[in-house]
Amino acid sequence: MDRLYANLLSELECPGCSNYMPPPIRQCKTGHSICEKCTNQLFKCPICQQNFTKARSINLESLAIKMQYPCTNSSYGCQERLTFIERNSHMKVCSYKKYSCPLKGCFFTGSKSEIKSHWDSKKLKTKTYGIKKVGRSKLKANSYFVRLVEAYNENFWFKKMTKQEKICWALQYIGDSNKALDYYFEIEVFKPDFPKKRIIYSDYCQPIEINNDDLFSKNNCLSATFDSLDNYIGNDKLLTYCFRVFKSEKTSEQIKQYINEDNSSSTCRTKSK
Incomplete structure (x- = not known):
C-alpha cells in the first residue's frame, strides 16, 4: 500500500519545480500536467517544449484534493502527513521548520533551537x-x-x-x-x-x-x-x-x-x- 501511495504521489510531482501540484493543475498542448506557478514562470513545457494551454487536469486535481502529503520538513524529521489545506496551516507551527539568519551576508538556516547556537557561534550578544x-x-x-x-x-x-x-x-x-x-x-x-x-x-x-x-x-x-x-x-x-x-x-x-x-x-x- 505504501508503494502504491508513493506512486500516486509521484504522479502529482510537477515536472517544472518537483513540488506537489495543488489545484489548479494546468496542461501543455501535449497533455503533460504542470503546476500553475510554473506556467507563469516558464515559457515552455519542461518535458516536451510545447506551449501551455488553459486546459486543466481534472482527474489529477481530484486526486490531489484527496491525497495526504509529507510535510515539507520531512527531510529534517517531521513525520506528519497532511492534505494541501492542512499542510499550509501545519507549516506555520511545524517544530522542524527552518529559519534564516537575518544578518546581512549570512546564509545560515536552522531550527528554532539551532538559531540560538548559530548566534552564539558568531560570538554575538x-x-x-x-x-x-x-x-x-x-x-x-x-x-x-x-x-x-x-x-x-x-x-x-x-x-x-x-x-x-x-x-x-x-x-x-x-x-x-x-x-x-x-x-x-x-x-x-x-x-x-x-x-x-x-x-x-x-x-x-x-x-x-x-x-x-x-x-x-x-x-x-x-x-x-x-x-x-x-x-x-x-x-x-x-x-x-x-x-x-x-x-x-x-x-x-x-x-x-x-x-x-x-x-x-x-x-x-x-x-x-
Whole structure:
C-alpha cells in the first residue's frame, strides 16, 4: 500500500519545480500536467517544449484534493502527513521548520533551537529582557542593526533600521506565527539630562515570515522621523531609548479582531494590551 501511495504521489510531482501540484493543475498542448506557478514562470513545457494551454487536469486535481502529503520538513524529521489545506496551516507551527539568519551576508538556516547556537557561534550578544534595557543610536542614514532577544523563554529578533531620515524598530517572534501577537514591545525615547522628557512608542510583535522590505515599509514596525526626535538627542549626539518586551493579556485572536476593527494608522501606534 505504501508503494502504491508513493506512486500516486509521484504522479502529482510537477515536472517544472518537483513540488506537489495543488489545484489548479494546468496542461501543455501535449497533455503533460504542470503546476500553475510554473506556467507563469516558464515559457515552455519542461518535458516536451510545447506551449501551455488553459486546459486543466481534472482527474489529477481530484486526486490531489484527496491525497495526504509529507510535510515539507520531512527531510529534517517531521513525520506528519497532511492534505494541501492542512499542510499550509501545519507549516506555520511545524517544530522542524527552518529559519534564516537575518544578518546581512549570512546564509545560515536552522531550527528554532539551532538559531540560538548559530548566534552564539558568531560570538554575538543575546539580550535577555526581563527588565528594561537602554539602547543608544546615532541618527545616521541607511543603517541596520539586529539582535537576538530572549524573553518569556522565547526568542525574538529585535531589528532597527534608519532610512530616508527615519528610524524604525521592529520585534519578530521566532516560532509559530500564530503566537506573534501574544507579545508586544515598547520603545521609550528620553533625554538623559531631562529624564522626564520622554515619548513612548508601542506595537505588537510581528511573525518571523515577514521579510525586512515588508517589515520596514508596510506599517509593520514602529517609526519616527529624525526631525520629531531632534529634541531628544543628548549632548553626546545619541538618541537614548529603553526597550521592553511584554506578554499580552489578550489572546492572539482577540488582538487580530481588534486590529481588523482599527483601520487607523499613525507613525506612533499605541494599542491595547
